[in-house]
Amino acid sequence: MGFDDLNDAISEQDANEEESADDSSGSDETQAKRMTETTSDTPKSTETTDDWKRQPAFPYDDASQEAIYPRSSTWDEFEDVLDFEVKRELRDAGIRDIPKREYHDALLKLATEEPERLAKLVLEARQS
Template identity: 45%
Template sequence: MTGFDDLNEAGKEQVAAADTDEEATDSVAANGSAIEGTDDAGSNAGDEQEPAFPFDEAVQAQIYPRKTTHDEFEDFLDIDVKRLLRDRGVRNEAGRELHEAVLRVAMEHPEEIADELAAGREE
């Protein structure tokens, strides 16, 4: 037994929960009961109703922010980003899609990330 056994179990539980969520999403799509939206022109917007990439392409990776920062980040995603997605007709975003988008935007702004890290060390 190691000091990290509880983390291993928590990770297994997260994977199991994610698999269950993914299976539920897949079964809704498979039986055709998913609601498809339309854009302003009235054309089918079904492509925006499906996750950007399948779960098996995702990698689980740990990040280690402060609890307060993580809570603010989750609120930011839930309140600000999801509202903007609704405005664009996207309703069933997956967490992996949100995290992918956050990482891609972050990679476009390395200077700001370096500045923020340096400022955090000065505090």
């Protein structure tokens, strides 16, 4: 029929998987040696004065994942300001591809710097 070569392909794949399993089995010492050889051969990048622009403000491990529940209209307005004003200003400073956690961190810092304004906004939302 039209699938005669399928059996050959499956047999070849099985043989490759067995070889891979044989290569990966071995002592921890052998695996550690391979890892060391691989990492030591990797060239180290030279740091430039612009490297800080490519690095996040803080590592992902330092992030706390918390849910926020804004109104859809508020979230849309936030994204517009972020996209059209904040990102443009950061690009002008030579910074691109900022992780969302950095924007959210800055947003919360802004709120903690102006607690009276934050409280006023909550009160205004309840009165409308």
